[in-house]
Amino acid sequence: MIDTLLSSLGHVFTLTHLLFMIVGIFTGLLVGIIPGLGGIAGMALLLPFLYGLDPGYALGMLMGLVAVIPTGDTFASVLMGIPGSSASQATVLDGFPLARKGQAARALTSAFLSSLCGGVIGAIILTGFILIARPLVLAFSSAELFVLTLLGLTMVAVLSGGNLFKGTAACGLGLLVGAIGAAPATGEYRMNLDIDYLYDGIPLIVVGLGIFALPEIVELLLSRGSIAKDGHAHLGKGWSTGIKDVFKNKWLVARCAGIGSLVGTIPGLAGSVVDWITYGFALKSAKDPSQFGKGDIRGVIAPESANNACACGAMVPTLLFGVPGSGTAAVFLGGLLLLGLEPGVSMITTHLDMTYTIIWSLALANILGAGLCLVLARPVAQLTRVPFAILAPAITILILFAAYQASRSLGDWVALGMIGMIGVLFKSAGWSRPAFLIGFVLAPGAENYFYQSMQFHGAEAFLRPGVLIILGLILLAFFLPVIRKAIIRRDQTHDAIEAAPSPQEDVLASRGFGGIDALLLTMMAVVSLWALYDVRDLMPLGKAFPTLAAFITLVSVIAVIFNGWRRGMIRVQQPTFKALGVMLGFFILIGVSALQGFVTTALLFCLGFQLFIARKSAKFAGLFTLGVAVFLLGMQSVMNLHYPTGLLDDVVLPMISLR
Amino acid sequence: MSNTLGLSKHRNLKHRNVKCTSFKRMSLKHSLKTVLACLLPVMGVLPLSSVAHANVEVPDTLTWTVPFGVGGGTDVWARFMSNWVTQDLPGQPTVVIDNVPGGGSITGVNLFSKRADADGDEMIVTSASTQYPAMLRDRRVRYHYADWELILAAPTGGVVYASSSLGQDSDSVLKKLASEEVKFAGQTPTGLEMPVLMAFDMLGFKISPVFGMKSRGEGRLAFERGEVALDFQTTSAYKSNVTPLIEAGQAVPLFSLGMMNEDGHIERDPSFPDLPTFSELYLAQSGHSRNDEAYQIFHKFFASGYAMQKMLLVPKDVDPQLLEQYRQAARTLADDPAFLKEAEQKIGPYKLMVGQKAAAHLQSAMQLSETQHEWVKQWLMERHHIRLQSR
Known part of the structure; x- marks a missing residue:
């Protein structure tokens, strides 16, 4: 075995292999940095080259691509609050607030260094683990997967920020939105309003952009500042602070990487829960968690060290069983099939050398990719200084661009606008947006694995040793920090009081009530009642889950109202008219794009924005618009993308004759 | 140009x-x-x-609409085929693959059906999940196979196998399956597994299916975990992942779905010449014949989902001479030893189906009479409690 290991290492470090890998890494970073593209677009770019290449080299290229996708998307998450892919949702929670504080460089540096460490740790674990992984993967049945999904859902309690019932209501709404589309057990379509677009459900990227990115843009547009609110002077210094942060939290990195690589090995779950689990873990294990969600560096380090490790772990089910553990792994599996490699047991018997080449390429690509990003972090962080009025149209176009790539349907934009409205309302009334997203992401898993485990094992599903172990871990995760805190509090009472969030803030979070709260509560109640009505005729297995989700939402709504009534509400102002005005503008932009075509609308919008809203010179506006044009048309021809065309596009674009 | x-x-x-x-x-x-x-x-x-x-000259660029995502089975097949098909065409045109995923391939095919013109430079690649919704008259389907001409179709086979806990040889397992209820992990009752589920029924197996698997691979994982005792895999996955289980004595192969010959009859799968086909087992039982309603319906879904699983088609108004050139290229390719050698490794050891005969088979497979459609509807309702939402 040592021989195989060494010979694979030797192969990884040959010049040709390195060159191909670097091609893969650059492609991966490119599609990672641009939100909405991700692994699939990267594969589409590389496929023509992969074909007919020596499998060893082709694998290098593929591994370069696969390894750096969860690294590159951190740029958009931290700098713009855009969750680039499913692997970077939790990073947004603290990464973007850090950027707002003027600490973008620090956040990026920490993120990339943790990615690097996570990836390498993951690869090291994988080296030994892959040989003995078969029984472990087989030990995870649907029952264990269900309990793990539950673990992800309990993070709602951690992330709901002061008002538990608002959190569960948000989560319930997320579960409902996640249940749109075909029921896994019966194939019946639910809550689709007879709209073709909704038959597949709403894509994750659209929900992520709507709930996180759009509200931030709206706020920044209204405040007309730059992303970095203060601390311009510190921008450059963040680099060394970021590195120090990682070393200070080295055990957190190690633990999260460990969790990441183990959860990654479980097929069917991986990417979607791992960053929430590790984020919750970091939050729970912190002595002072008050800054989480407002810009705590540990909130960046934990998910980032986990998601690269998770990409390594996801290789286990992909290679051993041909069942991809994550979206990226699915892309990788496609690449393997194209090379004529059929995954299976032979990957650890006859093709062990190939497997080790894959693992070590993964480690090396992680080091090179994250290293490259580390170098880029400092200059790119300067972007947060650019006045937002200039950046705003670019980010708006970028979000539209990203959302449309999800399923290339105008429905993507409408859904984006709708979810964006929810996001704006949530943000202005202090409801938990992560809770909504967690509900949405975990809805299919929770439903599917619950049915499957009940059908496979009956009630005994919850008595399986694996299930009991995970349930024990959940309890431990929740109660250990509480007990530890209680002990600490008894020892040094005054320290704890100092660390607690200011009472004023706390009271407002739990007892404040305003017009938007009322609006949201009404909306949620109406949506849940409608959902109950919509699924009334389905088969029991098809309607059980949406019914449950609707009840969770309804009960939470009632609890919020009851709680407020019992403890006394404090009237608060929740100004949102301006924000809703911006959203109206956004819908108009969508409508015009749909009518006259995306490219011309985007260019006219940029030009008009710079001239009349940002009041820049004509020269600047022209150059800016040209830049956007180059980006959109360049992407179109390089990546073979499609944009919505329309009356004006059909006339103008043939003139530029790129199509 | x-x-x-x-x-x-x-x-x-x-x-x-x-x-x-x-x-x-x-x-x-x-x-x-x-x-x-x-x-x-x-x-x-x-x-x-x-x-x-x-x-008529072959256009120098052909656009193949693949209604599935990059890296999926059909995409990989299309990319593999595109390299070979063009070699035998005059002028060796370039093929551009346009992936339009969504709606389990319905979205992309609808779009193609609406927009593609019959210049001969636009072609569509389809798979079983494009054929089945059309046969079941899914509400979202706005395409008709009658609007297209077949250039070539590629078959795949599949094998049903069981856990050795049910018995050491296939005879004892088959006997047990008739009396004991056994679980089977599937994706959806209206997907690729539908003819397999029909086959179970027709052989009198008592199956309680668990749906919601995301792939056949997940079904195999459930088998390996011991959650189900019966499973089905298509040829390539069977060879790499199930053969080791059989060698280890954990699994027993029962039957293959077989392969369709030029006359449209099902015979033994060339990959598994020693395994009986489902048809052999079914027809061996007394009172069964090829004319049974159930068998005829099974045959149609087998033909469009397996014997002609992946297809390359072109709008039917294409210039007949151009179509003939495409079909000629497909015929040449079907007998090309270099192609056969590489295809065996990458897409399976089956002969391509080309020409008029293949087109006729496609046509007969895609047409379900009113009574046959009603039969399927009833079967889905009674056996799987699924209400078919058709037009």
């Missing part, structure tokens, strides 16, 4: 139109003149066009 003269009239028009707009940009004043100047030659060509396709 070097050979404008040789192209059909549609192509010619398109070409001129592009020119028109680029002229416009040069000078707005002369735009009217330019439009006239553009139109005149087109008008001149119109009466000639009936003569013009005496010598």
Whole structure:
């Protein structure tokens, strides 16, 4: 075995292999940095080259691509609050607030260094683990997967920020939105309003952009500042602070990487829960968690060290069983099939050398990719200084661009606008947006694995040793920090009081009530009642889950109202008219794009924005618009993308004759 | 577009139109003149066009719409085939693969059906998950196979196997399956597993299926975990992942689905010559014949989902001579030893189906009579409690 290991290492470090890998890494970073593209677009770019290449080299290229996708998307998450892919949702929670504080460089540096460490740790674990992984993967049945999904859902309690019932209501709404589309057990379509677009459900990227990115843009547009609110002077210094942060939290990195690589090995779950689990873990294990969600560096380090490790772990089910553990792994599996490699047991018997080449390429690509990003972090962080009025149209176009790539349907934009409205309302009334997203992401898993485990094992599903172990871990995760805190509090009472969030803030979070709260509560109640009505005729297995989700939402709504009534509400102002005005503008932009075509609308919008809203010179506006044009048309021809065309596009674009 | 003269009239028009707009940009004043100047030659060509396709040339770029995501099974198949098909075409055109995923392939095919013109440069790649919704009259389907001509179809086979806990040899397992209820992990009752589920029923197996698997691979994982005792895999996955289980004595192969011969009859799968086919087992039972309603329906879904699983088609109004050139290339390819060698490793050891016969098989497979459709509806309702939401 040592021989195989060494010979694979030797192969990884040959010049040709390195060159191909670097091609893969650059492609991966490119599609990672641009939100909405991700692994699939990267594969589409590389496929023509992969074909007919020596499998060893082709694998290098593929591994370069696969390894750096969860690294590159951190740029958009931290700098713009855009969750680039499913692997970077939790990073947004603290990464973007850090950027707002003027600490973008620090956040990026920490993120990339943790990615690097996570990836390498993951690869090291994988080296030994892959040989003995078969029984472990087989030990995870649907029952264990269900309990793990539950673990992800309990993070709602951690992330709901002061008002538990608002959190569960948000989560319930997320579960409902996640249940749109075909029921896994019966194939019946639910809550689709007879709209073709909704038959597949709403894509994750659209929900992520709507709930996180759009509200931030709206706020920044209204405040007309730059992303970095203060601390311009510190921008450059963040680099060394970021590195120090990682070393200070080295055990957190190690633990999260460990969790990441183990959860990654479980097929069917991986990417979607791992960053929430590790984020919750970091939050729970912190002595002072008050800054989480407002810009705590540990909130960046934990998910980032986990998601690269998770990409390594996801290789286990992909290679051993041909069942991809994550979206990226699915892309990788496609690449393997194209090379004529059929995954299976032979990957650890006859093709062990190939497997080790894959693992070590993964480690090396992680080091090179994250290293490259580390170098880029400092200059790119300067972007947060650019006045937002200039950046705003670019980010708006970028979000539209990203959302449309999800399923290339105008429905993507409408859904984006709708979810964006929810996001704006949530943000202005202090409801938990992560809770909504967690509900949405975990809805299919929770439903599917619950049915499957009940059908496979009956009630005994919850008595399986694996299930009991995970349930024990959940309890431990929740109660250990509480007990530890209680002990600490008894020892040094005054320290704890100092660390607690200011009472004023706390009271407002739990007892404040305003017009938007009322609006949201009404909306949620109406949506849940409608959902109950919509699924009334389905088969029991098809309607059980949406019914449950609707009840969770309804009960939470009632609890919020009851709680407020019992403890006394404090009237608060929740100004949102301006924000809703911006959203109206956004819908108009969508409508015009749909009518006259995306490219011309985007260019006219940029030009008009710079001239009349940002009041820049004509020269600047022209150059800016040209830049956007180059980006959109360049992407179109390089990546073979499609944009919505329309009356004006059909006339103008043939003139530029790129199509 | 070097050979404008040789192209059909549609192509010619398109070409001129592009020119028109680029002229416009040069000078707005002369735009009217330019439009006239553009139109005149087109008008001149119109009466000639009936003569013009005496010598139809293959376009230099072919666009294949693949209604699935990059890296999926059908995408990989299309990319593999695109390299070979073009080799046997005059001028060796370039193939551009356009992935339009969504709705389990319905979205992309609907779009193709609406937009594609019959110039012969636009083709569609389909799979079982495109064929089945059309046969089941899914509400979202807005395409008809009758609108297209088949260029080639590629088959795949599959094998049903059981856990050795049910018995050491296939006879004892088959006996047990008739009396004991056994679980089977599937994706959806209306997907690729539908004919397999029908086969279980027709052989009298008592199956309680668990749906919601995301792939056949997940079904196999459930088998390996011991959650289900019966499973089905298509040929390539069976060879790499199930053969080791059989060698280890954990699994027993029961039957293959078989393969369709040129006359449309099911015979033994060339990959598994020692395994009986489902048809053999079914027809061996007393009172069963090929004319049974159930068998006929099974045969249709087997033909469109397995024997002709992946297809390359072109709009039917394409120039007949062009179509003949495409079909000739497919025929040449089907017998090309170099292709066969590489195809065996990458897409399976089956012979391509080409020509008029294949087209006829496709046509008969895709047509479900009213009573047959009603039978499927009833079967789904009674056996799987699924209400088919059809047009």
